[in-house]
Amino acid sequence: MNKKPNFDGMSVDELWQLHEELSQILSVRLTSEKRELEKRLAQLRREKEMRQSESADVRSAPRERRKYPRVFPKYRNPEEPSETWSGRGKQPRWLTAALKTGHKIEEFVIGKPEASGEGSRRRRA
Numbered sequence: 001m002n003k004k005p006n007f008d009g010m011s012v013d014e015l016w017q018l019h020e021e022l023s024q025i026l027s028v029r030l031t032s033e034k035r036e037l038e039k040r041l042a043q044l045r046r047e048k049e050m051r052q053s054e055s056a057d058v059r060s061a062p063r064e065r066r067k068y069p070r071v072f073p074k075y076r077n078p079e080e081p082s083e084t085w086s087g088r089g090k091q092p093r094w095l096t097a098a099l100k101t102g103h104k105i106e107e108f109v110i111g112k113p114e115a116s117g118e119g120s121r122r123r124r125a
Contacts, residue, residue, distance in 0.1 A: 005018075071088060073085060075087065075110060076108060077108070078107075
């Protein structure tokens with residue numbers, strides 16, 4: 001490496017000249033480095049666009065929502081039969097209040113409808 005210049009022995013004019021030279025060198029280097037970075041960024045953008053166009057070809061149709069099976073109610077409020085609960089999620093207020101008063105959740109279970117006519121069907125062998 002070069003020897004450290006003696007700044008104390010330099011005049012203000014010499015220091016100013018050195019400052020201007022350094023500023024110009026820095027400016028040139030910074031602009032060239034900026035150009036290189038912009039080239040690299042443009043190249044990365046092109047690569048990204050190519051990947052996106054390839055992946056868009058693969059999945060051109062938007063994904064459809066998954067169909068979930070219908071969940072039937074399992075519990076019914078005897079005081080208000082239109083109020084039901086499937087047993088999923090947060091318990092409804094009417095059920096919470098009833099459980100606090102001493103009722104059991106089994107009291108609110110909706111009975112399974114008996115299969116009518118199942119015995120009358122015949123199987124073909």
